[in-house]
Each structure stands twice: as C-alpha cells, then as structure tokens.
Amino acid sequence: MVAESSTKTISVTLRVWRQAGPSQPGKFVEYQAKNLNPNMSFLEMLDVVNDELTVKGEEPIAFAHDCREGICGTCSLVIDGKPHGPHRAVASCQTYVRSFADGAVITVEPFRAKPFPVIKDLITERSALDKIQQAGGFISVRTGAAPDANSIPVAKDVAELAMDAAQCIGCGACVAACKNASAMLFVAAKVSHLGLLPQGQVERGRRVLAMVRKMDELGFGSCTNQYECSAACPKLVSHDFIARMNRDYISALVHETFAPASPTMSGGA
Amino acid sequence: MAQLDSKIPSGPLADKWRKHKVESKLVNPANKRKYEILVVGAGLAGSSAAATLAELGYKVKCFVFHDSPRRAHSISAQGGINAAKNYQNDGDSVYRLFYDTIKGGDYRSREANVHRLAEVSVNIIDQCAAQGVPFAREYGGLLANRSFGGAQVSRTFYARGQTGQQLLLGAYSALSRMIGAGGVELFSNEEMSDLVVINGHAKGIITRNLNTGQIRRWSGDAVILATGGYGNVYNLSTYARQSNATAIWRAYKRGACFANPCFTQIHPTCIPVSGDYQSKLTLMSESLRNDGRIWVPKRKEDCKKDPGTIAEDDRDYYLERMYPSFGNLAPRDISSRAAKRVCDEGRGVGETGLGVYLDFSDAINRLGENVVRERYGNLFDIYHEITNENGYKTPMRIYPAMHYTMGGLWVDYNLMSNVPGLYVLGEANFSDHGANRLGASALMQGLADGYFVIPNTIGDYLAGQKPGSRPPADAPEFKQAEDNVRSIISRLLSVPGKEPVSHYHKRLGQIMWTYCGMARTKEGLEKALQEIPKLREEFWANVKVPGSEATLNQSLERACRVADFFELGELLCLDALTREESCGSHFREEYQYPNGECKRDDEKFAHAAAWEYQGEGKPPLRNIEPLNYESVKMSVRNYK
Numbered sequence: 001m002v003a004e005s006s007t008k009t010i011s012v013t014l015r016v017w018r019q020a021g022p023s024q025p026g027k028f029v030e031y032q033a034k035n036l037n038p039n040m041s042f043l044e045m046l047d048v049v050n051d052e053l054t055v056k057g058e059e060p061i062a063f064a065h066d067c068r069e070g071i072c073g074t075c076s077l078v079i080d081g082k083p084h085g086p087h088r089a090v091a092s093c094q095t096y097v098r099s100f101a102d103g104a105v106i107t108v109e110p111f112r113a114k115p116f117p118v119i120k121d122l123i124t125e126r127s128a129l130d131k132i133q134q135a136g137g138f139i140s141v142r143t144g145a146a147p148d149a150n151s152i153p154v155a156k157d158v159a160e161l162a163m164d165a166a167q168c169i170g171c172g173a174c175v176a177a178c179k180n181a182s183a184m185l186f187v188a189a190k191v192s193h194l195g196l197l198p199q200g201q202v203e204r205g206r207r208v209l210a211m212v213r214k215m216d217e218l219g220f221g222s223c224t225n226q227y228e229c230s231a232a233c234p235k236l237v238s239h240d241f242i243a244r245m246n247r248d249y250i251s252a253l254v255h256e257t258f259a260p261a262s263p264t265m266s267g268g269a
Numbered sequence: 270m271a272q273l274d275s276k277i278p279s280g281p282l283a284d285k286w287r288k289h290k291v292e293s294k295l296v297n298p299a300n301k302r303k304y305e306i307l308v309v310g311a312g313l314a315g316s317s318a319a320a321t322l323a324e325l326g327y328k329v330k331c332f333v334f335h336d337s338p339r340r341a342h343s344i345s346a347q348g349g350i351n352a353a354k355n356y357q358n359d360g361d362s363v364y365r366l367f368y369d370t371i372k373g374g375d376y377r378s379r380e381a382n383v384h385r386l387a388e389v390s391v392n393i394i395d396q397c398a399a400q401g402v403p404f405a406r407e408y409g410g411l412l413a414n415r416s417f418g419g420a421q422v423s424r425t426f427y428a429r430g431q432t433g434q435q436l437l438l439g440a441y442s443a444l445s446r447m448i449g450a451g452g453v454e455l456f457s458n459e460e461m462s463d464l465v466v467i468n469g470h471a472k473g474i475i476t477r478n479l480n481t482g483q484i485r486r487w488s489g490d491a492v493i494l495a496t497g498g499y500g501n502v503y504n505l506s507t508y509a510r511q512s513n514a515t516a517i518w519r520a521y522k523r524g525a526c527f528a529n530p531c532f533t534q535i536h537p538t539c540i541p542v543s544g545d546y547q548s549k550l551t552l553m554s555e556s557l558r559n560d561g562r563i564w565v566p567k568r569k570e571d572c573k574k575d576p577g578t579i580a581e582d583d584r585d586y587y588l589e590r591m592y593p594s595f596g597n598l599a600p601r602d603i604s605s606r607a608a609k610r611v612c613d614e615g616r617g618v619g620e621t622g623l624g625v626y627l628d629f630s631d632a633i634n635r636l637g638e639n640v641v642r643e644r645y646g647n648l649f650d651i652y653h654e655i656t657n658e659n660g661y662k663t664p665m666r667i668y669p670a671m672h673y674t675m676g677g678l679w680v681d682y683n684l685m686s687n688v689p690g691l692y693v694l695g696e697a698n699f700s701d702h703g704a705n706r707l708g709a710s711a712l713m714q715g716l717a718d719g720y721f722v723i724p725n726t727i728g729d730y731l732a733g734q735k736p737g738s739r740p741p742a743d744a745p746e747f748k749q750a751e752d753n754v755r756s757i758i759s760r761l762l763s764v765p766g767k768e769p770v771s772h773y774h775k776r777l778g779q780i781m782w783t784y785c786g787m788a789r790t791k792e793g794l795e796k797a798l799q800e801i802p803k804l805r806e807e808f809w810a811n812v813k814v815p816g817s818e819a820t821l822n823q824s825l826e827r828a829c830r831v832a833d834f835f836e837l838g839e840l841l842c843l844d845a846l847t848r849e850e851s852c853g854s855h856f857r858e859e860y861q862y863p864n865g866e867c868k869r870d871d872e873k874f875a876h877a878a879a880w881e882y883q884g885e886g887k888p889p890l891r892n893i894e895p896l897n898y899e900s901v902k903m904s905v906r907n908y909k
Contacts, residue, residue: 021820037544039657044546047771054769054824059815062823064336066509068549069651071434072340094654119480120821127457130337134449138442139401143321143720144392146399150356153410163403163428166435170339194401 009035010102014049016061017109019118022125026118028107031061038098042085043068043075045097062121070094070234073169076176077122078109083173083232091171091234111176115183115219126172128218129186136210137190139200158196165193167235174229174237180221185229187211188245189237195248205252212249271526271881273894276681277381282900283363286385289682290725294732301326303736306727307474307489309461309516311338313433313440313712314695315495317719320443323452325724330487331444331453332476334460334511339441342497342509343715346433347554347648348417349425350397350712352390357414361422363387368901370710373419373600374675374703375853375867376875376903377532379896381682382700389721390713394426396720400439404428417708418555419600419908425709430554430647436712440719459485460826461516462757463750464492464523464691467740471520471691475750477758479826482819484754486742490734491690491727494520495719498674498696500533502834502841503786504778506671507539507552513830514837517678517697525686526879526892528699529676530837531845534706534854535787536672537604540655540665541624545775550670551655553627553648555708558597560632560641561665563588563604565616565625572618576626576664587611595908602705602854603866603908605669609787610865612668619666626664633661669787673711675702675854676844679879679894683726684718687879690730694718699877704853758818761828766811770827773808777831777838780804785842790858794846798839805835840880840889847891850874871903 011034019026031049040048043065050060066074075092079085085095100106108122116124154162168189175183191208194200200207223242230239278285278292296304304327308319311333319331335341353366367387371378398404398412404426405413414423428435447453458479465473471492477484499514500506521527538553564584566572571579587607589596599607608625611617618624632641638661642649649660656666677699684692684700695715702710740746784790784797808831816822850870851860860868869875876893883889 037546039543039655040546041548044548047548048546051769051771054813054815055767057813057815060824062821066335066340066511067342067345068510069345069551070654071431072335072342072344072509073337074335074340089650090654094651096654096657098657123821125480126336130339130445130455130457133442133445136449138446139399140446141396141399141443142324143317143396143443143724146392146395149354149394149398149404150411152398154406155410156406156408159403159406159410162401163435166403166428166438167431169434170337193403197401197403199399199401 008038010038010097010100011035012100012103013105015105015107016122018061018121020120022117022119036097038096040097041068041093042079042095042097043093062123064123065093068093071169073171076111076124076171076173078111078176080107083111083176084234088231089234089236091169111172113175113181115181116172116175128220129170129172129183131218132183132187132211132214133190135214136203136207137194139194140203152198154197162193162196165189165196165237165241168237169235171234173232173234175220177228177232178221179226179228180224182223182229183215183220184223184242184245185233185237185239187215188241191245191248192241204248205255208245208248209252209256270890271687271879271892273526273679273687273879273892274681275379275894276683277379278682282380282384285381286388293726293729296728296731298326300736302328304328304490304731305330305739306491306493307332307487308493308495309474310341310495310497311444312341312343312495312497312695313437313715314719315341316437316440316444317716318493318495318694318723319453320440320447321720321724322727323447329453330456330489332456332459332461332474334458334479336457338444338455338457339438341437342512343437343712344434345509346712347430347552348556349415349427349432349709350393350436351417351424351709352394352426352713353387353424354391354394356412357423359422361424365422366390366424369420370701370707371703371901372906373707374705375869375906376703376871376898377529377852377877377896378703379700380898380900385722386701386714386717389717392721393713393716397436397439400442402428402435402439415556416559416598418558418598418604419707427556430556430645433712436716440716461496462519462754464520465746465750466523466688467744467746470689472740473742473747475754477754480821482817482822484751486747486751488739488742488747490731490739491692493692493694493723494678494697495694496697498677499837500671500674502777502838503671503781504774505542505547505550505782507536507550510549513833515830515833517693518833518837520678520686520688520691522882523688524882525688525691526679526881527676527840528679528877528879529844530841530880531785531848531855532675532704532853533671533841534601534673534675535605535669537601537608537669538627538667539670540652541619541621541668551651552670552672553652553665553667555601557627557645557648560644561597561627561629562586562631563597563625563627565611565618569615572616572622576618585611585616592908599908600705600707605787606856606865608669624666624668627667628664629660630664671782673706675699675704675706679877683729684722685726685730692723692727694723704855757829757832758825761812761814761825761832762818764809764812764814766813768811768813770812770814770824770831773804773812774827774831774834776804777801777834781838781841785845788856788858789845791846794842797842798846801835801839801842808832808835844878844880848874848878867906875903
C-alpha cells in the first residue's frame with residue numbers, strides 16, 4: 001500500500017464555503033492541502049484536510065458523498081464555479097487531484113439553487129427532486145401483475161435511447177448549472193425514459209403534466225435554452241430530451257384543455 | 270439459548286413455496302391498513318418491500334439514512350441480474366439456477382430458500398420490465414442475456430454496466446408512486462440507531478436524524494431491516510463510504526442471532542490500491558471476464574516490464590490453465606484466491622506487485638474495439654478516470670477486494686429473525702448465498718425478498734397480532750433504547766482523544782484484511798482476536814470526535830458506525846476461527862486439498878452458525894442450524 005514512487009506530489013490552496021447551518025451566514029475559508037499524490041481523488045483530498053482539521057480541534061468540512069464511483073448522485077460540489085468540477089461527464093467524486101496545477105487556488109462551493117437550501121457547508125437539501133418523482137415519475141404496475149417480459153418487445157434503438165435518458169443519477173448538477181435553477185433536464189430525462197418505452201404509453205400524458213407542474217410548484221425556474229445543464233451532467237444526458245418533453249407536455253396540455261369530458265372528441269385531435 | 274426453527278415447509282422441494290403460500294395465514298384487506306410496518310433501508314430489498322407492502326394496503330414507514338432512497342448502494346451494482354427464463358434456449362431452468370447457486374455457495378446455504386429464489390427470479394424480470402427498466406435488447410426487441418461466473422448458461426439480464434442503478438430506479442419509482450399515493454411515509458436522513466423489543470417481539474426503532482441530530486422513537490407492528498452488508502468492517506472495500514452495520518448490529522445486541530459472519534466475499538476484479546489515502550476500492554464488473562483474459566508473467570523478472578513486450582509464450586493465463594472448463598469465468602472465491610496465489614509467488618504486476626492483468630487484446634482483435642466499447646465502454650471509462658490508463662491499449666490491472674457479505678442476521682424461511690416481528694431482507698440476512706455468492710445473484714435476492722417473499726410471509730405473523738395492539742412510544746422499552754443511543758453518542762463526544770475516526774477505521778481494516786481476508790489461519794485469527802479488542806480500547810480512549818450531537822455531524826456518524834464495526838469484526842474473526850474447515854470464500858489454510866482447493870468438513874460444519882449476544886464482555890453463544898440437503902447431493906465443488 002504505497003504511493004506510486006514515480007509520481008510528483010502537488011500542493012493546492014482550497015477556498016471552501018463554510019456555513020454552520022441553514023439560517024447562518026456562510027463565508028469562504030482558506031485551507032492548505034500539501035504534498036498530495038496526484039492519483040488521489042478530490043474527495044480523498046478533502047478527507048485528508050478534514051483529518052488534519054480534526055486533529056487541530058477544528059470542525060471538519062461537511063460534504064456529501066457515498067459511493068465514490070460516480071453513480072449514487074450524492075456528491076455535489078461546485079469546483080471553481082463548475083458543478084462537479086472541470087471535467088466533462090464525471091461526478092465530483094471522479095475528479096482527481098492530477099487535474100489541478102501545483103500551487104492552484106481552488107474554490108469549492110455547494111450546489112447553489114433556490115430549491116436546494118444549504119444544510120451545512122457543502123451539503124444541500126435536494127428532496128425537491130424526489131417530490132417531482134413522486135408526482136408521476138413511474139409506470140403504475142402493481143407487483144405480481146406484470147406480463148412475461150418478452151411479451152413487450154422494444155426496438156433496440158428505442159431501448160438504447162430510453163437508457164440514455166435513464167442514466168440520470170439525480171445529483172441536481174443540471175439545476176446548479178442553470179442560471180434559472182431549472183430542473184428541466186432532470187424531469188425530461190425521466191419523462192423521456194418512460195415515455196419512449198411501450199410500457200410507459202398509458203400514463204404518458206398524465207406523467208408529463210404532473211411532473212412539470214410539481215417542478216414549477218417547487219420553485220424551479222424555466223428553461224431558456226442555454227444548455228449549461230447537459231454540459232454539467234455527469235452522465236451527459238442530452239438537452240434534446242427537453243425538446244422531447246416540451247412536445248409531450250404541449251400535446252398533453254392540448255389534450256387536457258380541449259378534450260376533457262367527451263371521449264368522442266378526444267380521439268379526433 | 271435461541272430457538273432456531275427454520276420453518277422449512279415439508280414436501281418435495283419444488284412444491285414447498287407454493288404449499289407454504291397456501292398454508293400461511295392472511296390478513297383481511299380491511300385490516301391491513303391497521304398495521305404499521307417499519308421498513309429500514311431503501312435499496313433493492315427495502316424499496317421493493319415498502320412499495321409492495323403499501324400496495325397490499327399496509328401502512329408503511331420507510332427510513333433511509335441517505336438524503337434520497339435512490340442513493341442506496343444497490344445502485345452501484347454493474348453487471349446484471351440472474352433469472353431462469355431460459356430465453357436463450359441453452360438448457361437453463363429453475364432447477365439449474367437453484368443448483369448453480371447451491372454449488373456456488375459451497376453447500377452452506379439453505380436448500381428451500383435457494384429453490385424459492387430461483388423460482389421467483391422469473392417474476393422479477395417481468396416486474397422490472399413492466400416498470401420500464403431499460404434492459405439490454407436484441408434487434409428483434411426481445412431481452413438480451415450474458416454469462417456470469419459460476420454458470421455455463423447465459424441467464425444474466427443487464428442494462429449496460431448500470432444494472433443495479435436501473436433496477437433500483439425501478440424499485441424507487443414503485444416506492445415513489447406509493448409515497449405519492451400516501452401508502453408509504455418516507456423519512457430521509459434518518460438513521461436507525463436501536464431496535465425496541467417488547468415482550469420478546471420487535472415493536473419499534475430509535476432513529477437519529479442526520480441533519481438535525483434529533484433522536485426519535487417509532488412504534489410499529491413489525492420491523493423490516495433491509496440495511497445491506499457489513500463489508501466496510503474492512504475499511505477498504507467496494508461498498509459506499511456510508512454503508513454500515515449499525516442497524517443489524519444493534520438488532521444483534523437486542524437478541525437477533527448473527528449467522529455466518531465469516532462468509533465475506535472478496536471480488537476478484539477491482540482496481541488495485543494506489544496509496545494510503547485511499548477511501549474506497551472500485552469494482553470492475555465481473556462481466557468483463559466474458560471477454561477479458563486474466564494473466565500474469567510466467568517469470569518474476571518480467572513483472573515490471575511493459576506488458577505489450579511480454580511474448581504470448583511467457584504469459585500464464587492461470588485461470589484458463591487451472592480451470593479449463595470455466596476458465597476466466599470461475600467463481601469469485603476461486604478467482605480471487607488464484608490471483609492471491611500468483612501474487613504471493615512474486616508474479617504480481619504493477620508498482621505494488623499486488624495486481625494481475627485483465628487483457629482485452631484478443632477480444633478487440635476478434636470483435637473489434639467498437640463491439641468491446643459497446644459492451645463495456647463505461648467500465649473502461651471508469652478505469653481510465655481512476656488510473657489514467659487506457660484499457661483498450663494496455664491491459665487493465667486488477668486485484669481482489671472486499672465486496673459483499675453472505676453472512677448476516679439469521680432468518681427463517683419467512684425471512685423472520687429469531688426475534689418475532691423482526692424481518693431481515695437482502696444482503697442483511699444470511700440465507701441464500703451460503704459461503705460464496707455467484708455474480709448477478711445479489712440483485713436477484715434483494716428483489717426476490719422485497720417483491721415476492723415478504724409480501725407473502727409477513728401476514729402469517731401479523732395475523733397473530735391484534736390490530737391496534739402495537740405499544741405506545743412512551744413504553745419503558747422505548748425510553749431504555751433511546752437512553753442507550755444517547756449514552757453511546759455522549760460517550761463518543763466526550764472522549765478527550767487525539768486521533769480522527771478514520772485512523773482507527775484504517776487500522777481495524779488492516780487487521781481484518783491481513784488476518785481474516787482471502788486466506789485465514791488459526792494463528793492469524795487468534796492474533797486478530799487479541800489485536801481488535803486492544804485497538805477498540807484505544808479507540809474509546811483516544812478517538813477525537815469534534816462538533817456536537819445537535820447538528821449535522823459526519824464525524825459522529827462515522828464514529829458510531831466504526832464503534833459497531835469493532836465489535837462486529839471481533840465476532841467475524843471468532844466465527845472464522847471456530848469454523849475449522851474451508852468452504853467457499855472462507856479459506857482456512859489448514860484445510861485444503863493438495864491442489865489448493867477448499868476442503869469442507871461436512872461431518873462437523875454442514876450448518877449455519879448463528880451467534881447469540883450474551884451481554885457486554887461475555888462470549889457470545891454459538892447456536893447451530895443444521896443444513897439438510899434433501900435434493901442435492903453434497904459434493905466437492907469442481908470447476909475444472
């Protein structure tokens with residue numbers, strides 16, 4: 001268990017957002033992280049800084065993390081102004097020290113968006129995303145009531161596209177990257193994943209209306225087509241899905257508005 | 270002494286489950302809403318159980334320490350989920366999946382449970398497909414399969430390298446639907462800290478809110494633990510950093526037996542350790558072994574050379590050599606030990622010498638880089654991110670790492686522990702994988718337990734509990750349990766120590782890995798049993814836990830978990846010492862055949878060892894549940 005002997009260490013200065021609680025004011029505090037192995041992950045660097053703070057009797061930096069392999073969506077740092085840091089297609093936990101120059105000053109902040117209040121330091125409350133899912137992000141199928149899996153064929157390209165959307169890890173970087181704090185990419189990913197599949201057709205209209213309305217109600221902003229969301233997405237979920245969701249939304253809204261009561265009318269549009 | 274009645278139904282193996290469902294008591298639909306079930310954990314087992322029980326009409330409260338149920342560590346499973354669909358027409362059947370799982374577990378699992386698992390596996394795939402899980406498809410639109418270790422048929426369903434994520438999101442969507450419908454109340458950031466047992470029955474839990482520090486009492490008619498495994502006792506593992514054993518450990522200290530703690534799985538294909546700052550190890554899915562070939566140089570002096578310069582004749586494809594019929598798809602325990610053996614011989618590669626090559630050059634020549642990329646692209650990406658190396662151009666380096674725990678709380682056929690009213694699902698229980706789990710079987714078990722087993726077995730217990738009879742949360746047992754939680758927390762915060770928790774977790778992990786890892790000996794385990802209590806004493810005298818209990822305090826969270834790992838680690842080593850045989854992942858060097866394979870002792874050890882807590886400072890009691898094989902003949906595992 002030794003560090004790679006051939007690698008040179010690097011040292012950086014961290015400017016970290018510290019905030020004791022949701023209603024307390026926050027501020028940046030500087031820490032030195034010295035002689036780091038470049039193969040260390042960004043979060044491992046914070047572990048080391050935290051152990052040093054603990055030994056000194058100071059409170060360590062609170063930051064959210066869990067799987068540390070880019071899939072659980074827990075980690076949520078804004079590094080030098082970018083959600084999940086400088087690299088495309090990775091989460092904060094997959095950012096490595098080797099991406100920074102020796103002597104660099106690195107600013108570390110929590111995801112910033114009105115629907116994501118800060119709980120402490122770099123940790124925010126993201127349960128708003130769960131609430132959108134609960135409003136309609138599912139196919140209603142009671143356990144035990146499913147037909148044989150191969151009785152519902154799905155064309156390979158459709159399944160692949162649905163999978164592209166389904167990759168969303170629910171981290172909220174899209175919201176943090178958007179100047180409007182819009183959750184359109186997150187919602188579009190779920191709406192598209194389920195709306196593309198034959199199993200999801202029955203509730204397609206209901207789903208998109210319910211999810212979009214819940215998103216609006218929770219204070220997320222609107223999309224103004226800047227695509228910062230997909231650029232920050234650790235799974236590169238495409239903003240094309242937003243266009244897809246908008247089509248679904250308009251179609252469901254028209255359907256709801258003009259064909260409410262009479263089943264004979266609703267078929268004609 | 271605990272009463273261990275496995276409640277295995279009588280009759281022929283293939284009829285047991287059907288018969289048991291018919292014979293179990295039911296709860297009247299109008300009465301279901303009068304029962305409150307506390308589900309702890311929301312991974313595959315917890316979410317699927319909570320959603321399904323709510324669909325049935327029970328009132329469910331679901332507790333997760335994560336900020337969202339979607340973050341549970343089931344999400345990290347990469348490779349796939351097994352099911353006996355036989356869509357490939359390659360000779361698969363419920364019996365074959367059952368047999369492979371029993372054999373893979375080295376004849377240390379319960380026959381009836383495993384057969385049921387194989388039976389319901391087919392329903393799981395139907396359920397998940399109907400929920401919209403985007404499984405891989407063939408061009409005709411039907412489901413695709415791939416092979417996994419320990420099987421000679423292709424029965425693994427998958428969604429790229431993210432099967433666990435997609436299955437969990439399916440279960441999470443079912444859970445979300447029931448939350449929205451009011452059937453499940455969700456409590457996030459809420460960690461279970463103790464179990465409340467009243468008149469011998471599990472009737473509540475104590476939780477600590479990780480954001481506010483608030484400690485709360487919850488009363489219920491039954492408690493379901495689906496809190497995962499305890500592999501983080503080794504510190505470095507493929508588990509998520511927060512994965513912990515506190516819920517099952519506190520239940521153990523309240524009387525639930527802990528079965529086979531020494532059955533811990535080391536996964537053969539992980540990215541090797543690179544430095545002492547390391548916080549976790551990352552798995553490279555076993556599915557890579559479908560197309561990757563594992564080798565080390567034949568000669569020690571070649572180990573530091575560029576692998577591309579080592580001639581074909583100078584490479585030792587040791588799995589293909591030792592196990593010609595299973596080759597690179599030999600089961601996990603066997604592949605891990607083989608890797609350890611070649612590294613111990615001095616033929617390991619990489620800076621530390623603790624690594625073997627996983628080489629795709631043959632597959633790339635045969636199929637083209639694009640096909641390999643399509644199959645495993647995201648795994649190559651992960652490898653590149655971590656190591657800064659390109660696995661398409663140069664062989665990956667891998668080494669075994671702690672990955673899964675087959676042991677867990679003892680449960681009967683109904684998945685109820687020996688404490689009535691306490692159910693244990695998924696990785697947290699012990700029953701289905703014996704001494705070694707086959708790849709793609711953990712997802713299957715988690716979902717089998719949650720979607721199909723518990724909804725059919727919990728009624729039998731609840732039918733005997735009067736509706737509305739659950740005790741109030743001001744019962745003295747609740748106060749006692751809450752006081753216990755508060756006293757652990759205040760003790761930890763008041764230690765006038767100097768070292769951070771991580772310091773002790775690392776040292777505990779080193780003891781566990783050195784003496785109770787891939788190969789174990791009597792001397793080593795005795796040494797571990799001396800060192801762990803010493804280190805634990807030092808932890809309680811010198812750990813430094815900053816901050817207060819009344820706020821979000823990650824140091825305190827980890828300190829509570831590590832305090833439990835110290836106790837669990839000791840039990841794990843004691844179990845390993847007492848089991849004087851080798852079986853599956855439990856390899857005692859004293860018990861092996863001349864070729865290095867596991868030598869079981871079916872005379873003395875064809876049983877589950879279920880440890881019972883006897884109180885602070887007293888040795889635990891070792892109960893046994895004999896394993897009777899009615900249908901399968903116990904034999905020496907052979908993968909040659």
